[in-house]
Amino acid sequence: MVGKNTILKNIIFVVLLIILLTFVLLPFVTMLSSSFKPDNEQNTFPPQIMPENPTMEHYKGVLNPDIFPFLIYFKNSLLVAFLSAGIGIVISIFGSYSFARLEYTGRAAIQRGVLLVYMFGGVLLVIPLFQLITKLGLFDTRTSLIVTYVVQTLPVSLYMLGNYFRTVPESIEEAAIIDGCSRLEVIYRIVIPLSAPAIVSVFIYAFMIAWNEYLFASVFINSSQLRTLPLGLNQLFYTQHYVWGRMMAASILTAIPVIILFLSIERFITGGLTFGGVKE
Structure with a gap:
């Protein structure tokens, strides 16, 4: 009972x-x-x-280029989010592996120092980043956003992947090295396949940050053809075509890519690919 x-x-x-x-x-x-x-x-x-x-009128209005250039903003956001997340993943894999496996002077200090970036809010970093972007000639370019988002998401990505790499049994890597694999081959053939759930999770995190970010985009982007969706939605508030229904329709269309991305790769997150990596 x-x-x-x-x-x-x-x-x-x-x-x-x-x-x-x-x-x-x-x-x-x-x-x-x-x-x-x-x-x-x-x-x-x-x-x-x-x-x-x-009614579907609000969706028709959002997809009407004369009212709201949704497809242009969508393309800009998708390109910036995918590139920044992809570049961040590549850097994070090698950086995290060095933190987790390699021994060198200052490793602990560098690992802790990476997280110091998160002590400063985005508002405090806007002015120095704007000066740096301007001096590099990257103002009003997608590259400025990609570089900024990679820097913004890299500390957490390194921390998350580093902790996950430490759970991969070293005995597998040692066996691969004995068989003649280099460190790069170990990362490519052993670490990445076994760490797929963590890598996918970090990619989603970086993608969502870049997809939804507004502050840096509003400062670094001036041309209407380079605006991302958050900037476009904000601009929609100040046009003669602004209505609540149209704003909600645009917001729904903005959320769909993230939902589709998560649902399509959910199995990698829940698969637990490290289970059974080493047999007793």
């Missing part, structure tokens, strides 16, 4: 879980609902979750 205390704990747990899910999902549900509501239903009271007369 299940005790009364256990039943009570389960009930409390379920209630708290429902409250948490409601708190987390309600903004997204509201955004999705508003994107399909006609203008005359946006401010009704009491508010309705399901629109009475669903």
